[in-house]
Amino acid sequence: MAYSxxxxxxxxxxxxxxxxxxxxPSVATGMVGAPxxxxxxxxxxxxxxxxxxxxxxxxTYGCGSAIASSSLVTEWVKGKSIEEAGKIKxxxxxxxxxxxxxxxxxxxxxxxAIKAAIEDYKxxxxx
Amino acid sequence: MNYFxxxxxxxxFDVDLQNLSSNYQTLQKAVHPxxxxxxxxxxxxxxxxxxxxxxxxxxxxxxxxxxxxxxxVQRGVDMPNEQHSFSDTGFLMHQMELREMLEDVKSASDxxxxxxxVQRVLSSEYLQxxxxxxxxxxxxxxxxNSAACDNLRKLKFYQKLNIEVDRLEDSLFED
Numbered sequence: 001m002a003y004s005x006x007x008x009x010x011x012x013x014x015x016x017x018x019x020x021x022x023x024x025p026s027v028a029t030g031m032v033g034a035p036x037x038x039x040x041x042x043x044x045x046x047x048x049x050x051x052x053x054x055x056x057x058x059x060t061y062g063c064g065s066a067i068a069s070s071s072l073v074t075e076w077v078k079g080k081s082i083e084e085a086g087k088i089k090x091x092x093x094x095x096x097x098x099x100x101x102x103x104x105x106x107x108x109x110x111x112x113a114i115k116a117a118i119e120d121y122k123x124x125x126x127x
Numbered sequence: 128m129n130y131f132x133x134x135x136x137x138x139x140f141d142v143d144l145q146n147l148s149s150n151y152q153t154l155q156k157a158v159h160p161x162x163x164x165x166x167x168x169x170x171x172x173x174x175x176x177x178x179x180x181x182x183x184x185x186x187x188x189x190x191x192x193x194x195x196x197x198x199x200v201q202r203g204v205d206m207p208n209e210q211h212s213f214s215d216t217g218f219l220m221h222q223m224e225l226r227e228m229l230e231d232v233k234s235a236s237d238x239x240x241x242x243x244x245v246q247r248v249l250s251s252e253y254l255q256x257x258x259x260x261x262x263x264x265x266x267x268x269x270x271x272n273s274a275a276c277d278n279l280r281k282l283k284f285y286q287k288l289n290i291e292v293d294r295l296e297d298s299l300f301e302d
Contacts, residue, residue: 031219032212035280038287040222061226112212120216 003064004098010068015075018057020044025124030117034109039066043113045077045085047121053077053085058113065103069093069110077114086118129201130184140195140264142188151185191257192286195279198264204272213280222284225249229291238299246292253285 003011020027022044030043039062046055056074060067072093077085093099093107131138134150156162158174158181166174187193200206213219228245235241256278263275 029216031216031223032214033219033222033284035211035213035283038284038290040219040226040284042219042223059223061223109212112214116214116216 003068006072006097007064007068007099010071010097011064014058014067014071016055016057016071017059019059020046020055020057028117028121028124030113030115030120032109032112032116034062034066034105036105037062037066039063039106039109041066041070041109041113043070043073043110043117045082045117045121047082051081051083053080053082062109063103063106065097065099065106066109068097069099069106070113072096073110073114082118082121085114088114130188130197133181133184134188136188138198138201140191140198140261142194144189147185147188151181154181192279192282195260195264195275195282199272199276199279202267202272204276206276207280213284215281218281218284222288225288226291229288229295232295233299242292242296242299249285249288249292253282253289256282256285 019042020029022029024046026047026049028045028047030045031041033040039060041060041062042058044057045053048054056077058070058074060070073088076088088111090104090107090111093110094104097107099107129138133154134147136142136147136150155178158177160171160174160178163171163174187197196206225245225248228248232238232241232245260275260278260282263271263278
């Protein structure tokens, strides 16, 4: 299957790969996985006191589309508030990367990773 | 007739694979194309369809994860969509560690030992989860069925890891 140029670009030069300290109260961690393909995705956001995403890192084990989706998301969320980041839809990701229908679930995974990270942040703040 | 009935065996996760295989061969012989060489076109077509059906049934019951999936679906358990994200953070963190462990094999000082260690860890965790799922399937109540479903989804991550291990093994020892 042919990947789009944007997917290849993110796959070959992934942005913001890495990890942050998950125990840091300003770091939100979103872990999601797709049983269908065994992909595992970790998205971490460093969030300022006023709710702005200052930094984002990801680590994904999966196909090119899953890596590209998470890489793209780290670029998109930086500088956004958590409310804005929570509005990113999988369809935006799929459209930007020109994902074929069979790879739409990779963009869903990336959207779910953002949501899971925001959930984690909220539960940390609630403590 | 469901796949288990087709082979005349009990619908259970515990399957005697030798018995299954011999039943499979008996069934396939009955629909072998040689037997239909002089039959009408329609009879030949039906025989081919039956053969394909028997084959599907065999592959499903033979493989533990497909078998578990089939049993749970037959029971009408509401299976979450395959594409649906899984979000058990603790489990996924561990999956990530296992993938990192696998990634480090190539650069290990003793590659053989590192690979063996990964295989040992994976097979022991796979067996443990399978055993848990087996018990839950045999309990067959709504709580145990849904727990079995959850473990089946977890096992699929191990299945994927095992494919990666095989791929790594091939690439390490191909020359």
